[in-house]
Every structure is written in structure tokens, then in C-alpha cells.
Amino acid sequence: xxxxxxxxxxxxxxxxxxxxxxxxxxxxLLILLSVELLFNAANLSFVAYARxxxxxxxxxxxxxxxxxxxCEVAIGLAVAILLFRTRETxxxxxxxxxxW
Amino acid sequence: xxxxxxxxxxxxxxxxxALYVVFTKNPTYxxxxxxxxxxxxxxxxxxxxxxxxxxxxxxxxxxxxxVLFLFVVxxxxxxxxxxxSKSQRLxxxxxxxxxxxxxxxxxxxxxxxxxxxxxxxxxxxxxxxxVGKLLFTEYFLPFEITSVLLLVGIVGAVVLSRREQMPxxxxxxxxxxxxxxxxxxx
Numbered sequence: 099x100x101x102x103x104x105x106x107x108x109x110x111x112x113x114x115x116x117x118x119x120x121x122x123x124x125x126x127l128l129i130l131l132s133v134e135l136l137f138n139a140a141n142l143s144f145v146a147y148a149r150x151x152x153x154x155x156x157x158x159x160x161x162x163x164x165x166x167x168x169c170e171v172a173i174g175l176a177v178a179i180l181l182f183r184t185r186e187t188x189x190x191x192x193x194x195x196x197x198w
Numbered sequence: 199x200x201x202x203x204x205x206x207x208x209x210x211x212x213x214x215x216a217l218y219v220v221f222t223k224n225p226t227y228x229x230x231x232x233x234x235x236x237x238x239x240x241x242x243x244x245x246x247x248x249x250x251x252x253x254x255x256x257x258x259x260x261x262x263x264x265v266l267f268l269f270v271v272x273x274x275x276x277x278x279x280x281x282x283s284k285s286q287r288l289x290x291x292x293x294x295x296x297x298x299x300x301x302x303x304x305x306x307x308x309x310x311x312x313x314x315x316x317x318x319x320x321x322x323x324x325x326x327x328x329v330g331k332l333l334f335t336e337y338f339l340p341f342e343i344t345s346v347l348l349l350v351g352i353v354g355a356v357v358l359s360r361r362e363q364m365p366x367x368x369x370x371x372x373x374x375x376x377x378x379x380x381x382x383x384x
């Protein structure tokens with residue numbers, strides 16, 4: 099019998115993996131990719147709660163999350179292209195003008 | 199029993215793919231591995247009776263978002279390995295601490311709330327009809343606002359990735375465009 103806890107633990111593990119990716123990756127594109135993992139961990143727990151509480155609102159929220167994720171990716175990738183065009187790199191160790 | 203089997207199979211697949219996304223050196227492989235993770239997540243959504251969400255998930259994530267990612271990775275030519283930096287070890291250690299702390303926290307929270315929502319769920323299928331009805335009645339205003347958000351996304355992406363033009367000749371200057379073309383233009 100698969101309970102809500104199984105899904106919550108899976109979602110937590112996915113979130114942790116994504117967080118590790120954000121912290122350790124130095125490529126801006128791959129950081130964005132790890133953010134996608136976080137989005138999906140949140141989506142999974144939304145859907146799991148929708149199922150186990152018997153309320154479809156969770157699924158509607160996942161729909162909204164996807165829209166936000168799509169916008170975030172469009173803008174984020176545009177920023178990445180712009181960064182690459184100006185700095186010739188995507189390494190976040192070298193993009194440090196704000197870190198003085 | 200079948201549900202348990204599929205749950206463990208596809209949650210394992212999802213976790214493996216996610217780990218590969220985080221640990222592989224090659225950005226192209228990372229994106230492709232995330233596609234695999236999205237597909238197995240969609241199957242988990244089907245197990246949770248969220249059929250509409252599962253389909254949209256495959257279409258939007260695997261179909262649109264990750265293809266966009268792949269396109270940019272190949273366009274920028276960052277498909278080669280990341281250079282190993284000196285600070286990498288420090289980040290790894292810090293990341294390890296954060297992850298362990300986070301997992302402990304999640305475990306404690308799940309233990310604390312596990313009695314509230316459990317067992318014998320009412321089967322509530324997230325078909326297109328059911329989700330659509332909710333989306334167009336109760337959540338109609340947020341639904342309309344998402345279209346504004348998408349418009350903002352489109353305009354933002356176009357404005358950001360547009361190359362600046364020199365006013366006189368009106369020709370593209372790819373190399374020089376970034377250096378302050380905006381101030382020169384006016």
C-alpha cells in the first residue's frame with residue numbers, strides 16, 4: 099500500500115537533489131536545470147496531496163506552477179544567452195560584478 | 199500490489215535520472231537525463247490519477263521547456279565539460295551539509311504530520327473534464343492572469359535576446375552589440 103508519506107519522501111529527495119545541484123553547479127544553464135527539479139518536486143507533492151485529500155485544487159495549482167516554470171525558463175534562457183554574448187562565459191564564478 | 203511495484207520502479211528511475219542531472223559533467227546529457235526524469239514523473243502522476251496533469255507535464259516539460267534548454271545548450275556550445283574550479287570542493291561540502299540538514303527536516307515534518315492525512319483515499323480522477331471545470335469556474339481569474347504572465351514571458355524573452363541595432367547603417371553587429379549599444383543607440 100503506497101501512502102502519502104511515500105510520495106512526500108520521494109518529493110523531498112528530489113528537492114534535496116535539486117538543491118545540491120544549485121549549490122554545486124557553476125554553469126548558469128545547469129543551475130536553471132536544477133531549478134526545474136525543484137519545481138517538479140513541489141508539483142509531485144501537490145498532486146500527491148490532491149489525491150490523498152480528495153481535492154482537485156492541488157492539480158489546478160500544478161497547472162499554474164507549470165505556467166510559471168515555462169515563463170521562468172523563457173526569461174532565464176534569454177538572460178543566459180545575453181550573459182554568454184557579453185561575457186563569453188556562463189561560469190558563475192566569473193560573473194561576479196555584483197560581488198565586490 | 200501492482201501500484202506499489204510501479205511506484206518503486208518509477209520513483210527509483212526518477213531519482214536516478216535526477217542524480218545524473220546533478221552529477222554529470224556534460225550539459226547535454228544533463229538535459230536529456232532530465233527528460234527521462236520528466237517522463238517517469240508523468241507516470242507517477244498517472245498512478246496518482248492526475249491524468250490531465252500527466253499529459254500536460256509531458257507536453258510542456260519534455261516537449262517544450264527541455265527542448266528549449268537543449269537548443270540553448272547547443273546554440274551556446276557549452277556542450278563540453280565544465281572546467282574544474284578550485285572552489286568546487288568547498289561547494290560540495292557545503293551542499294552536502296545543506297542537503298543532509300534539509301532531509302532531516304523533511305523527515306521530522308513528515309513524521310509530525312503523518313497522522314493527519316493518510317489511508318483510504320477517495321478516488322478522484324483528475325480528468326480533463328474535472329480539472330477543466332474547476333479551472334474555468336472557481337479558478338477563472340488566476341487562469342486568465344496566467345495568460346498575462348505568458349505574455350510577459352514572451353515579451354521579456356524577445357526584448358532580452360534581441361540584438362541591438364546601430365541606428366545609421368541598420369545592420370547587425372554581433373560582437374559589439376553588447377558593449378553599450380543601448381546608450382549609443384539613443
